[in-house]
Amino acid sequence: MRACQSRTHREIATILPRVVSAWAVQLAVMSFAALSLHPAAQAAAGAATGGDILGRPSPVGLRQRARIAASSNLDGVEQVTMSSQDAEKSADTSHSAATPVETSRQDPLADSRQLIAREIPHGVDRRRFLMRAAVGGAAAVMTGCSSSPEERTAKAVATAQPAAAPSAPPLAPELNVVQQEKGPILTTADEFYKVGPGPSSSHTIGPMRITYDFYQRAAKLPADKLATATKLQVNLFGSLSATGKGHGTERAALAGLVGKEPATVDPKFLDSLRDQPDQVFPVKLGGKSIDVSLKDIVYDATKGDFKHPNTMTVKLLAGNDVLLEQEYYSVGGGFIEWKGYTPPKKNPPKYPFATMKELREYADTNKTTIAKIMLANEMSIAGKSEADVYAFIDKIINAMVATVKSGLEMPEDDVLPGPIKLHSKAATVYKRAMDDKFQADRGLGALSAFALAASEENGRGHLVITAPTGGSAGVMPALVYALLEVRKIDRQKIREGMLAAAAVGYLCKHHATLSAAEGGCQAEIGVASAMAAALTATAFDAPSLVVENAAESALEHHLGMTCDPVAGYVQVPCIERCAFGAVKAWTAYAIASNEIASRHRVNLDATVAALAQTAKDMNSKYKETSEAGLALSVVLC
Numbered sequence: 001m002r003a004c005q006s007r008t009h010r011e012i013a014t015i016l017p018r019v020v021s022a023w024a025v026q027l028a029v030m031s032f033a034a035l036s037l038h039p040a041a042q043a044a045a046g047a048a049t050g051g052d053i054l055g056r057p058s059p060v061g062l063r064q065r066a067r068i069a070a071s072s073n074l075d076g077v078e079q080v081t082m083s084s085q086d087a088e089k090s091a092d093t094s095h096s097a098a099t100p101v102e103t104s105r106q107d108p109l110a111d112s113r114q115l116i117a118r119e120i121p122h123g124v125d126r127r128r129f130l131m132r133a134a135v136g137g138a139a140a141v142m143t144g145c146s147s148s149p150e151e152r153t154a155k156a157v158a159t160a161q162p163a164a165a166p167s168a169p170p171l172a173p174e175l176n177v178v179q180q181e182k183g184p185i186l187t188t189a190d191e192f193y194k195v196g197p198g199p200s201s202s203h204t205i206g207p208m209r210i211t212y213d214f215y216q217r218a219a220k221l222p223a224d225k226l227a228t229a230t231k232l233q234v235n236l237f238g239s240l241s242a243t244g245k246g247h248g249t250e251r252a253a254l255a256g257l258v259g260k261e262p263a264t265v266d267p268k269f270l271d272s273l274r275d276q277p278d279q280v281f282p283v284k285l286g287g288k289s290i291d292v293s294l295k296d297i298v299y300d301a302t303k304g305d306f307k308h309p310n311t312m313t314v315k316l317l318a319g320n321d322v323l324l325e326q327e328y329y330s331v332g333g334g335f336i337e338w339k340g341y342t343p344p345k346k347n348p349p350k351y352p353f354a355t356m357k358e359l360r361e362y363a364d365t366n367k368t369t370i371a372k373i374m375l376a377n378e379m380s381i382a383g384k385s386e387a388d389v390y391a392f393i394d395k396i397i398n399a400m401v402a403t404v405k406s407g408l409e410m411p412e413d414d415v416l417p418g419p420i421k422l423h424s425k426a427a428t429v430y431k432r433a434m435d436d437k438f439q440a441d442r443g444l445g446a447l448s449a450f451a452l453a454a455s456e457e458n459g460r461g462h463l464v465i466t467a468p469t470g471g472s473a474g475v476m477p478a479l480v481y482a483l484l485e486v487r488k489i490d491r492q493k494i495r496e497g498m499l500a501a502a503a504v505g506y507l508c509k510h511h512a513t514l515s516a517a518e519g520g521c522q523a524e525i526g527v528a529s530a531m532a533a534a535l536t537a538t539a540f541d542a543p544s545l546v547v548e549n550a551a552e553s554a555l556e557h558h559l560g561m562t563c564d565p566v567a568g569y570v571q572v573p574c575i576e577r578c579a580f581g582a583v584k585a586w587t588a589y590a591i592a593s594n595e596i597a598s599r600h601r602v603n604l605d606a607t608v609a610a611l612a613q614t615a616k617d618m619n620s621k622y623k624e625t626s627e628a629g630l631a632l633s634v635v636l637c
């Protein structure tokens with residue numbers, strides 16, 4: 001990304017109109033019927049060339065061209081934008097459209113045909129292919145990153161088809177995560193808030209729990225069977241395969257196989273797998289020792305008829321014979337299931353509820369709070385005392401505070417792992433925010449910095465807390481830290497806030513999803529923000545209706561948010577997204593506590609239903625596949 005910035009805004013502004021011109025001309029020349037173009041594309045192309053769509057000159061001045069800012073919305077997907085300021089600068093530069101930026105470098109626009117591939121691969125929608133190839137070429141030129149026509153072709157093919165893009169296939173009805181929608185909520189806090197290594201609850205914590213589970217099952221096989229075992233093998237499918245490399249899924253899966261658990265694994269162990277990928281570990285199974293390494297974790301098919309987008313299999317083999325095989329699903333938030341899964345038997349809740357309406361009715365009828373109803377349920381479902389419940393919640397609060405602190409303490413020039421070369425910025429944002437002369441801006445800056453800090457820790461693969469997921473691991477800790485460490489709110493209020501937040505998370509899990517592979521980022525950051533709004537309202541002793549309204553607002557304004565991590569790494573847009581999720585949570589509380597609560601027209605249950613429906617309808621390319629959105633438009637060098 002640093003290298004991508006090697007071109008200045010001025011250079012980009014200079015190139016941009018030419019890029020748009022070049023690919024518009026190219027599209028036209030390639031018999032791409034001009035009339036079939038989106039009208040906005042025609043307008044932009046004509047304006048950018050300073051003439052008509054075929055590039056014929058016109059009296060349109062440079063300033064007017066620049067103002068177009070190349071913001072044509074092609075196909076409703078890609079947008080190439082430039083600030084009007086930069087555009088103005090471009091227009092004021094006399095050689096803006098005529099002189100190459102670097103005469104010593106080969107002009108990438110000298111032959112506009114190089115911007116897009118010439119051959120349209122068989123079976124690919126022509127219009128979409130041309131659009132995507134052109135945008136990919138334009139983005140590469142604008143950012144100074146070069147990619148070959150073959151690479152652009154491959155990317156365009158991968159993202160151009162099918163013509164009518166599908167939403168993700170439905171989840172298998174036998175999955176517990178689907179079936180449990182019918183009954184009352186039985187999830188408990190210790191299932192929901194999990195400590196584990198980042199960067200993703202579904203791609204790191206879930207797979208590690210899965211292989212650890214398989215290891216325990218395999219260890220129970222009869223000794224004579226184990227004596228013949230020769231190999232352990234993990235196959236990753238669907239989204240686990242599509243974006244697993246960026247998430248370190250193979251390292252997490254191997255760690256579970258060698259007996260590491262998410263809550264206690266030393267992140268340095270995972271780092272060592274990244275730095276020395278050839279390490280081999282002996283796994284003891286009965287009297288037998290089987291060597292395992294990263295080579296035993298196979299990135300398998302990304303598309304197929306899977307019961308869940310995060311599917312994986314684990315096998316114990318004796319030569320070619322399968323001694324034990326299990327199909328698993330990482331269903332979001334670190335929760336796992338397997339083929340034939342039946343949930344563990346639990347005690348009935350004291351206050352059975354499946355909706356916020358029911359939960360709030362219990363609170364209001366009993367003249368108590370949502371948090372107190374949740375406490376009673378935690379105690380009855382898990383058979384725990386109040387002290388036990390709060391002891392667990394305290395552990396999670398402390399872990400959240402620790403993750404913010406360690407994120408803020410990281411050196412300002414720290415670079416996160418992976419190809420993006422993303423610099424950490426939590427400490428810088430915090431320091432500069434504290435210097436702001438306006439107090440309100442200090443607060444927003446500091447809250448953002450806390451979220452960045454915890455989320456950057458997630459990006460580093462350090463221990464984080466699923467609230468509800470790893471990708472969203474900056475949101476709740478930011479509010480917990482701000483309320484506890486900065487506002488100095490009584491810890492008991494934070495504990496109760498954590499229970500109210502859990503109620504919101506449970507409802508979203510119960511009726512919608514916590515998995516980005518199922519629902520996009522609205523299911524991660526959106527849910528986290530709603531939880532954080534409920535936490536904040538509860539910490540400030542707000543009535544139950546205000547708690548609901550705050551959670552509803554925060555979720556409502558994340559609906560439709562897609563998941564498109566650049567290069568498959570939980571960094572861009574994820575880290576900043578946590579900061580926005582935290583700030584939106586605060587805003588949601590500010591609105592809910594200042595409006596007339598009874599006039600709030602949208603209830604949380606309706607918004608959770610909208611979350612579920614949007615998740616179902618969302619194009620599968622925007623569900624943690626890195627096939628679209630920023631994952632496509634951001635070009636790494």
Ligand code: SF4
Nearest residue numbers: 471516521524563574
């Ligand atoms: S874009 Fe959102 S949902 Fe996707 S990985 Fe990042 S934080 Fe998670």
